Every structure is written in C-alpha cells, then in structure tokens.
Amino acid sequence: QEQLVESGGGLVQAGASLRLSCVASGSTFSGYYMGWFRQVPGKEREFVAVINWGGSATSVADSVRGRFTIAKDNLKNTVYLQMNNLKPEDTAVYYCAASELAFTHMAQNYKYWGRGTQVTVSS
Numbered sequence: 445q446e447q448l449v450e451s452g453g454g455l456v457q458a459g460a461s462l463r464l465s466c467v468a469s470g471s472t473f474s475g476y477y478m479g480w481f482r483q484v485p486g487k488e489r490e491f492v493a494v495i496n497w498g499g500s501a502t503s504v505a506d507s508v509r510g511r512f513t514i515a516k517d518n519l520k521n522t523v524y525l526q527m528n529n530l531k532p533e534d535t536a537v538y539y540c541a542a543s544e545l546a547f548t549h550m551a552q553n554y555k556y557w558g559r560g561t562q563v564t565v566s567s
Contacts, residue, residue, distance in 0.1 A: 446470035453561030466540030482536035
C-alpha cells in the first residue's frame with residue numbers, strides 16, 4: 445500500500461533549523477517526483493520544493509531558496525527538507541507529496557499526499 449509519512453516538525457525559535465523527513469512506502473513511487481508543500485489555515489497549499497526520484501535535480505520556491513534544501517536518500521526511500529534560518533512566516537503544516545509530472549509546482553498535479561507535520565516558528 446502506497447503511503448507517505450512525514451516527521452520532524454516542531455516548535456522552534458526564529459533563526460533555528462529543522463529537518464523534515466518523508467518516508468515513501470510502496471513500489472508505486474519509483475520514478476515519481478517528490479515534493480514538499482505547506483499550508484496555513486485559510487490559505488491554499490503552497491509549493492516549497494521538489495526533487496526527482498533519483499535525487500539528482502531539484503526545484504525550490506523563491507520564498508525559501510537559500511534557506512531550504514530538499515534531498516533524498518534512495519536506500520531509505522526518504523525525502524528530506526532541511527530548513528535553516530526559520531522565520532515566523534514559515535509556520536505551517538508541511539506536506540510531502542508525489543507526482544508523475546516533472547517538477548510541477550501545482551498541488552493538483554500531486555497524486556499522493558502525507559498527513560502533514562506542523563512547524564511553528566516563534567519570534
């Protein structure tokens with residue numbers, strides 16, 4: 445059964461770092477593009493970053509470029525989102541997702557979703 449499970453969220457102060465993890469189980473995900481999105485109440489889900497299945501290419505949103513990095517461990521079927529220099533505006537629920545479309549930034553193009561992990565950044 446295909447499943448995406450996120451972990452690593454928490455409450456931190458501005459300027460701190462967090463690393464989110466997303467474990468992908470199930471053979472369906474082979475070849476998929478793995479993305480991270482975030483969402484705050486009342487707003488649409490926002491693209492953060494995406495990586496190809498091999499882990500050799502990435503795309504990162506302008507709003508987090510230079511602070512956030514996406515990476516993948518193929519042996520562990522795990523996608524990571526390293527978040528540095530966190531700001532209060534980064535507070536959101538972060539979701540892992542999988543898409544067959546290359547480097548798409550649109551949430552509706554992602555077929556599989558995890559349940560999300562909360563990240564809260566205090567000022």
